[in-house]
Amino acid sequence: MEAEAERTGPFGKQSCGWCRFFKFWISGLSRISDFGFRIPAVPQPSAFRACLKNGWNGLPARFWGQPAAKRPGGLVARRNRPVACSTQKTVFRQALSRPALSHCSLVLWALLGINVIGALSPAAAAAPRQPNVLFIAVDDMNNDLGCYGHLMVKSPNIDRLARMGVKFDRAYCQFPLCSPSRSSLMTGLRPSQTRVFNLQYHFRTGLPDVVTLSQLFKNNGYFAARVGKIYHYGNPGQIGTSGLDDPPSWSQVINPAGRDKTVIETNILNYTPKRGLGSAMCYLPDAEGRDEDHTDGKVALETIKLLEAHRDKPFFIATGFYKPHTPYVAPKKYFDLYPLDSIKLPAIPADEQARAPKPALASNAPWPYFGVTEDQARECKRAYYATISFVDAQIGKVLEAMDRLQLWDNTIVVFWSDHGYHLGEHGLWMKQSLFEESARVPLIIVAPGTKARGKTSPRVVEFVDLYPTLADLAELTPPANLAGASLRPLLNNPIRRWNRPAFTQVQRGQFPGYSVRTERWRYIEWDDGAKGTQLYDHRTDPRELNNLAANPKYAKTVAEMKALIKRNWPVRVEGGRAPDARKPGA
Known part of the structure; x- marks a missing residue:
């Protein structure tokens, strides 16, 4: 027994x-x-x-x-x-x-x-790990993406992110220019608080003790790294350097430079030679270079190395791609995706210049398209789409690494562009307008533990909302003076009630332009209304062609929008001046 x-x-x-x-x-x-x-x-x-x-x-x-x-x-x-x-x-x-x-x-x-x-x-x-953050930025990308309904642009990897998380259909930047927008997003403060209105002034000149988004994570034990462009770089002038970076924000920085900068830059075709490459109508299909030879290809590879090296501890990895910012340079195979005869430009109404106040169209001089011909503009639009697909392919490599390393269950992924981009609407090209195409941005958030997957939120949100959102998702205590609100409720219910307008501004010399966007209306005023006002009803006029500001029928709406403008900008603030001002990049 x-x-x-x-x-x-x-x-x-x-x-x-x-x-x-x-x-x-x-x-x-x-x-x-x-x-x-x-x-x-x-x-x-x-x-x-x-x-x-x-x-x-x-x-x-x-x-x-x-x-x-x-x-x-x-x-x-x-x-x-x-x-x-x-x-x-x-x-x-x-x-x-x-x-x-x-x-x-x-x-x-x-x-x-x-x-x-x-x-x-x-x-x-105490066992659950803090969530990681993969913070993917692109430069000058508008909403011409498959997941946003564009029928031509091929963006399968960004589309994949949209299927995994929440895509925000009405997301807006605070200032449609690289440095002001990025400084606002990373500090969680509006440009009137950072005083960054140009490409030279650094926010720490006036706010030396501000805690940036990545710095908050770093201060809480995270490995915080930047690969490529998160703060402003003169693009392409400062590729390979740290540009106008913020050292307290990072544990490590990596500044790749590829053949687009080091080998073939002199071959770029520039239709506006009086403008530097960073703000020119210029492009080049690279017939010889591979993806990984270009700067953005290197950005992807360096990001993957960081994911592999830091997968077992909390990280905040900010990956900043340089395209589709001009010069539009990418391997030729991406140009081949878009036959030139398929590229069309939006029609410009004959009375376009009479429809809007003069400052509204002042971002392009000469107007339209910086003076290039329609055929040249079509070539540039094709090149812009080619660089979108090129960047999308590099993002795909990073997402494949996320798959291989099994990081999705504990990693928040944010995809964003610093501002929108005109491709001929209103006769404009690039940015720095207050029209929808310039102020609106692509924004996708994939957050483990939230309820919505593959959903679209129609609610109006802004870039200043990203800082409190990520702090909320990671259960970190943010600074008390942030300008935005956490989007976590919309990540669980994308169509829930949300009554917050978006505010965007630009500068025209000595006077500002202010815009407020609600779900129905966009209202703009220049120099506090002295140099013009604009009102557009997005229910009936999504292209913003019919200015209703002077129509007595909409006087009450104009008054309500003016009150919102005054609430957000109670006094006019001058932009900061850098002591070592350099010639602007782009």
Whole structure:
């Protein structure tokens, strides 16, 4: 009898691997502190699944401590004959002795109980890791993407992100120019607070103690890294340098430079030679270079290296791509995706210049299209789309690394562009207008633990909302003076009530232009209205062609919009002046 007990008893020599593992576990329970049990790590759920699917022999041999052909209880398995799972009682009883069956059942129930106890202990409560953040920025990209309904542009990887998270259909930047927009987003403050209105002034000149978004994460134990352009760079002039970076924001910075900057820049075709490449109508299809030879290809590869190196600790990795910013340069295969005869320009009404105040069209001089011909503008539009697809392919490589490294379950991914971009609407090209095409931006957030997946939010949101959103998702305490609101409620219910307008501004020499956008209206005023006002009804006029500001029928709406403008900009603030002002980049 004693020999039989030794063979089949719960912790005898012939006991199953789970029993012996349980015995080890029980011995660990004797180590009790004032704060609760210290329990050895729980076996992976995959082991339980293997048991249920393939029987006890489906478990890895390391759990048995004996040859794989041996079954629990000392029974020998016949080769190539599957062993039924524990729920198939008839076959199971043929495979296991009754004592073995009873003690294995006891073990599984005991393990379950210990896991419940462990989950309630303080040690287990502290176990969940802080979420990672992958912060993907693109430069000068508008909403001409497949996921936003564009029928021509090929952006399968950005579209994939939209299917995984929440796509914001009405997201707006605070200032449609690189440095003012990026400074506002990263500080969570409006341009009137940072005083960054140009490409030279750094926000720390006036706000030396401000805690930026990535700095908040770094201060809370995160590895915070920048690859490429997050703060302003003169593009392409400062590629390969840190540009107008913010060192306190990062643990590490990487400044790639590819053949687009170092080898073929002199070959770029420039239709506006009086303008620098960073603000010119210019492009080049690279017939020889590979993706990884270009700056943005290197940005993707460096990002992947960081993901691999820091996968096991909390990270905030900011990946800043340089395209589709001009000069529009990419490998030729991306140009081949867009036959030139398929590229069309939006029609310009004959009275366009009479429809809007003069400052509204002042971002392009000469007007339209900086003076290039329509055919040249079409070539540039094709090149712009080619660079979108090129950047999308590089983003795809980063997403594949996320797959391979199994980081999705604990990584928040944000995709954003610093501002929108005109491609001929109103006769304009590029940015720095207050029309929809310039102020509106693509924004996608994939956040583990939130309810919405593959949904679109029609609510009006702004870039200053990103800082409080990420702090909220990571359960970090943000600075008290942030201008925005957490978007977490919209990540759970994208169509919930949300009554917050978006504010965007630009500068025209000595006077500002202010815009407020609600779900229905866009209202703009120049120099506090002295140099013109604009009102557009987006229910009937999404292209913003019919200015209703002077129509008495809409006087009440104009008054309401003026009140919102005054609330956001109670006094006029002058932009900061950099002591070492350089010639603007782009």
